[in-house]
Amino acid sequence: MKVVIYKLSGKLIKDSDALNKTLRAIQMRSERGQHYPVIVHGGGPYVDTWCDAWGYQVEKYQGLRVSPDVQIPVITGALAGYVHMRVIGVAKDVKIAAIGMTPTTGESLVCELHPDSDKLGSVGVVRPGNTRLLISLLQQGYWPIFHSMCHTINGQCLNVNADDIAAALCVALQAEEMVFFSDVPGVLDTHQQTIPHIALSELEQLQLTGHVHSGMLVKIKSLINLNWESLQRVLITNGHQTEKTTIGASDFEGTSITELSEGAS
Numbered sequence: 616m617k618v619v620i621y622k623l624s625g626k627l628i629k630d631s632d633a634l635n636k637t638l639r640a641i642q643m644r645s646e647r648g649q650h651y652p653v654i655v656h657g658g659g660p661y662v663d664t665w666c667d668a669w670g671y672q673v674e675k676y677q678g679l680r681v682s683p684d685v686q687i688p689v690i691t692g693a694l695a696g697y698v699h700m701r702v703i704g705v706a707k708d709v710k711i712a713a714i715g716m717t718p719t720t721g722e723s724l725v726c727e728l729h730p731d732s733d734k735l736g737s738v739g740v741v742r743p744g745n746t747r748l749l750i751s752l753l754q755q756g757y758w759p760i761f762h763s764m765c766h767t768i769n770g771q772c773l774n775v776n777a778d779d780i781a782a783a784l785c786v787a788l789q790a791e792e793m794v795f796f797s798d799v800p801g802v803l804d805t806h807q808q809t810i811p812h813i814a815l816s817e818l819e820q821l822q823l824t825g826h827v828h829s830g831m832l833v834k835i836k837s838l839i840n841l842n843w844e845s846l847q848r849v850l851i852t853n854g855h856q857t858e859k860t861t862i863g864a865s866d867f868e869g870t871s872i873t874e875l876s877e878g879a880s
């Protein structure tokens with residue numbers, strides 16, 4: 616089963632036009648490439664706004680949101696409520712057979728408290744679980760669309776970074792490819808130029824340079840820890856320019872990350 620994981624950034628979701636075009640591009644691409652698409656969405660900017668309105672200070676630790684238990688109702692309301700309904704709504708408009716999913720439904724993923732929970736509060740880490748439900752949905756032609764709020768096996772509600780959900784689903788479903796639609800054209804070098812290709816062995820060094828930080832650091836870390844057995848490529852591309860980079864081009868432009876160096880076999 617050929618699966619591709621698509622991660623939609625929260626900044627992209629704020630831009631209705633770009634979201635609509637990106638979902639259409641995924642639709643065309645999955646028909647052309649005959650693969651099953653699985654979508655994961657973020658929603659960070661919405662959480663920032665909602666927390667601000669409640670008088671909660673927005674704080675990050677190594678790119679992850681510090682999520683005190685008292686803020687979980689607001690964070691859940693934003694990510695698994697409003698943002699999720701919005702993405703499903705646009706998918707419906709584009710005539711996609713979308714199924715809204717919590718990552719831990721059917722134990723698709725298993726979630727536990729983050730090892731740094733003393734600093735992060737109610738933040739979780741995930742690992743692959745049981746894919747039976749997901750595979751059945753894909754085989755029936757549904758598009759699973761995941762938000763990133765999870766339950767532990769004891770029912771505690773935890774905030775998980777959407778990039779980590781995408782990476783865990785990639786391993787669980789043995790996906791061939793993962794595409795991150797971000798707000799930047801790819802991983803940028805010290806001159807703000809997009810790095811066209813990075814080999815897995817170069818990521819470790821990249822995360823130590825200090826040049827890659829905040830949200831991009833979360834992505835890079837999730838890729839280092841990934842099992843690359845089935846994965847052929849990870850692409851980081853600008854979701855706000857989906858139309859520009861697909862029309863007339865064979866694929867999205869951006870940073871392509873592969874297990875081996877370019878040209879190696």
Ligand SMILES: Nc1ncnc2c1ncn2[C@@H]1O[C@H](COP(=O)(O)OP(=O)(O)O)[C@@H](O)[C@H]1O
Pocket residue numbers: 623624625626657659778795796797798799801802803804826827828829830831832833
């Ligand atoms: N070297 C880098 N190249 C590109 N983006 C970077 C880099 N270092 C830090 N970033 C930041 O990472 C952000 C993308 O990560 P994030 O905000 O989590 O996006 P997303 O919404 O796609 O999850 C960019 O907007 C940029 O501010």
Ligand SMILES: CC(=O)N[C@@H](CCC(=O)OP(=O)(O)O)C(=O)O
Pocket residue numbers: 623624625626656657658659660662678679680690694738739763774775776777778830
């Ligand atoms: C723990 C943690 O960092 N959770 C993220 C989940 C949403 C997310 O990842 O959204 P983006 O993809 O838009 O960044 C957060 O609360 O912002």
